[in-house]
Amino acid sequence: MPISTPPPRVLGVAVPSPLRRLFDYRPAGAPPPGGWAPGLRVRVPFGRREVVGVVMECRERSELPLAELRPVAACLDAAPLPADWLWLCRFTARYYQHSLGDTLHQAMPVLLRQGRALEGRTRERWQLTAAGRDAPPESLSRAPRQAELLAMLAQHPHGLAAQAILAQSFSRDQLRALAAKGLVASREEPLTARSRPDADQLLAEPAPALPLNREQATALAALHERLEAYHPCLLEGVTGSGKTEVYLQLIEAVVGRGRQALVLVPEIGLTPQTLARFRKRFRVPVVALHSGLTDHERLDAWEAAASGRAPIVIGTRSAIFTPLARPGAIIVDEEHDGSYKQQDGLRYHARDLAVARAHHHGIPLLLGSATPSLESLAKAHSGEWRHLPLTRRATRHAPARLELIDLRGRPRQGGLIPPVLDAIRETLGAGHQVLVFINRRGFAPTLACHACGWLAECDACDARMTLHRQPPLLACHHCDRRRALPNSCPQCGSIxxxxxxxxxxxxxxxLAGLFPKVPVHRIDRDSTRRRDAFEQALAEVRRGEPCLLVGTQMLAKGHHLPHVTLVVVVNADAGLYASDFRALEQSAQLLVQVAGRAGRAAHPGRVLVQTMHPDDPHLRLLAERGYAALAEQLLAERRAAALPPFRFLALLRLESAREEAAGELARRAAAALRGWLAERESAVECLGPVPAPMERRQGRYHLQVMLSAERRSALHEACAWLTAWLEAAPEARRTRWSLDIDPQTLS
Known part of the structure; x- marks a missing residue:
């Protein structure tokens, strides 16, 4: 007879709080069916309110007397949350030096944070019974609409959802009447379909697998070698080389083994087209997770993945926290993209968590990019990750080369010089499309007084306000402050x-004035605020008629624009000379990505890059020999300068409305840390404090202290000590601070 385990006397609960500790509570009420265990959500009193927390420890003792512990108000789950999700949250909180309670809170859907059950919505499905299948047509001669409904259901052996039946002008009364006669029956099913398809039904008929070229086949064969083990691979493929087809055929193998695949994409704008391609290809549920979903849609998708009913999960950055019942592979598309890094709150990097998660599960990891990050290239070159190159486009045309166009001393119209306007006119005349890339939304970067030199500057930030025409106003793109256009210069009165x-x-x-007969589509954050506006604009472009696209980096990432044969970069210099050491890498990636939109189909492409510095050695190397050659040089420079990926960084960010408060805390924290490092003869370096590149932002002053180390473990030990010191310092409670592990930007 099994020995029953006595219930624990103390529950260590993680609550949504910045405090990096668990809070002890007493179990109360009837225990859940499986007993108290880590992973159960509970509603607990916290201060003067009740919050939803997660049990992380079940113990016999507490530092406080048991009588002083507050009881749990309610247990919200019959079974713990998924174990793989709990592991990932623990790892994330530990690695990024973040509160476990806040990490759990951020990683779960909103409805779970509010205490809703982990249940997806269901729908009603009706289908014929055995009696219904055998019923002769004349049996319903006196009820013609019921006969029509029965005939319609006979055409659908797996039944139809109630909504689909009602949409055909049938009624619930007719369904109930057929059910009373025993001819039809209903059942509740999740909004996502069944889990395991037959092996021969995995591929949908309309979109079979495409034939692979030699490089694609070699890459896929390498991935198939170790489908049951941790196998990190970097798929470096030029734009248009067929990386997505390799993803699809890897997923086919994974799902065919009864496992699940998680696919990360960098932008919500890429999710609809990726979903559409995957759903055409597979006859299994494909769910999406991104910020555009409603709370109910997100919970449905999360539950479908956790239960295993959804073999394919596609999502943006936060989708890395999706639990999987049977993980089989993780794919990170455009792995270099900066949007995988969360820049506030829990500052995690989805790509790096994908690496940790794949290693934990022992499954393949595929990272794809035409312009890999230097961190990923270093791992591939060292042999830590397998390097799979795709050097040829799926079409017969080679990728378009960058042509540097000298801006110096030339007149401009809308930022474009005459030779570039001539190239645009020639391309449109040939019946093709043109993409004009300018990574600055609004009408102009700022408004200036021609008489005295006054510039429109933000009152809350060390930045100039951008001039907008639709609607007419001045706007700060850092703090969202708005201001009406002045009638005259506030400094000298000039108009x-x-x-x-x-x-x-x-x-x-x-462009609309120069080419009045050609449609001009502007695609930026301002023009695509309305839901589906982005997809509608792209759908018009894909019809193939001559047009002009004017857009920001929203257009540079992954979009297939087969009729674009000319790409114009209005100003390549904006990001090349920033203070951040990653600026050149990120600018080069963006240039290559936007250049990749040209010549992806039947006609060759051309890329014109306007610059004030056509003789810059880095820019010339990129134009003449491509991203791979530039990346090699940048890696050598990073090694010589002891910068990532050859050294690990952490950044302490401090901000306050009072400049002296932030400065004093920064100086004290840096001095305390240096003293602690000196006592231990640690190799960790502490640099700063220094003002952030934009010192005043949103009315607050920003300072930074940087930690640098050759060993990751030494850096994390120093970060843990610094975090504990800040939590204990009284003045730190009056100054906002955060620790950014592996920062991707210094701004």
């Missing part, structure tokens, strides 16, 4: 106020 530089609105206006 000679002029826009300085060009943004997407101004370039759009200029």
């Amino acid at each position: 000679d106020l002029r826009p300085l530089g060009s943004g997407t609105e101004r370039t759009e206006e200029t």
Whole structure:
């Protein structure tokens, strides 16, 4: 007879709080069916309110007397949350030096945070019974609508959802009447379909697998070698080389083994087209997780993945926290993209968590990019990750080369010089499309007084306000502050106020005036605020008629625009000379990605890059020999400068409305840390404090302290000590601070 385990006397609960500790509570009420265990959500009193927390420990003792512990108000789950999800949250909180309670809170869907049950929504499905299948047509001669309904259901052996039946003008009364006669029956099913398809039904008929070229086949064969083990691979393929087809055929193998695949994409704008391609290809449920979903849709998808009913999960950054019942592979598309890094709160990097998660589960990891990050390239070159190159496009055309166009001393219209406008005119005349890339939304970067030199600056940030024409106003893109356009210069009173530089609105206006018979589509954050506006604009472009696209980096990532044969980069210099050591890498990646939109189908492409520095050695190397050659040089420079990926960084960020408060805390924290490092003769370096590149932002002053180390373990030990010191310092409670592990930007 099994020995029953006595219930624990103390529950260590993680609650949504910045405090990096568990809080002890007493179990109360009837225990859950499986007994108290880590992973159960509970509602607990916390201060003057009740919050939803997660049990992380079941113990016999507490530092406080048991009588002083507050009881749990309610247990919300019959069974613990998925074990793989709990492991990932623990790892994330530990690695990124973040509160476990806040990590769990951020990693679960909103409805679970509010205490809703982990249950997806269901729908009602009706189908014929055995009696219904054998019923002769004349049996319903006196009820013609019921006969029509029965005939319709006979055409659908697996039944139809109630909503689909009602949409055909049938009624619930007719369904109930057939059910009373025993001819039809209903059942409740999840909104996602069944889990395991037959092996021969995995591929849908309309979109079979495409034939692979030699490089694609070699890459896929390498992935198939170790489908049951941790196997990190970097798929470096030029734009248009067929990386997605390799993803699809890897997923086919994984799902065919009864496992699940998680696919990460960098932008919500890529999710619809990726979903559409996957759903055409597979006859299994494919669910999406991204910020555009409603709370109910997100919970449905999360539950379908956790239960295993959804073999394929596609999502943006936060989808890395999706639990999987049978993990089989993780794919990170455009792995270099900066949007995989969360820049506030829990500052995790989804790509790096994908690496940790694949290693934990012992499954393949595939990271794809035309312009891999230097961190990933270093791992591939060292042999830690397998390097799978795709050097040829699926079409017969080679990738378009960058042509550097000298801007110096030339007149401009909307930021474009005459030779570039001539190339645009020639391309449109040939019946093709043109993409004009300008990574600055608005009409102009700022408004200036021609008489005294006054510039429109933000009152809350060390930044200039951007001039917008639709609607007319000045806006700060750092703090979202808005201001009406002045009638005259506030400094000298002159009415000679002029826009300085060009943004997407101004370039759009200029092109519309120069090419009045050609549609101009502007695609930026302002023009695509309405739901589905982005997809609708792209659908018009894909019809193939001559047109002009004016857009920001929203257009540069992964979109297949087969009729674009000319890409124009209005200003390549904006990001090349920033203070951040990653600026050149990120600018080069963006240039190559946007260049990859040209010549992806039947006609060759051309890329014109306007620059004030056509002789810059890095820019010339990129134009003449491509991203791989530039990346090799940047890696050598990073090694010589002791910068990532050859050294590990952490950044302490401090901010306060009072400049002296942030400065004093930063100096004290840096001094305390240096003393602690000196006592232990640690190799960790502490640099700063220094003002952030934009010192004043949103009305607050920002400072930074950087930690640098050759060994990751030494860096984390120092970060843990610094975090504990800050939590104990009284003045740190009056100053906002955060620790950014592996920062991707210094701004």
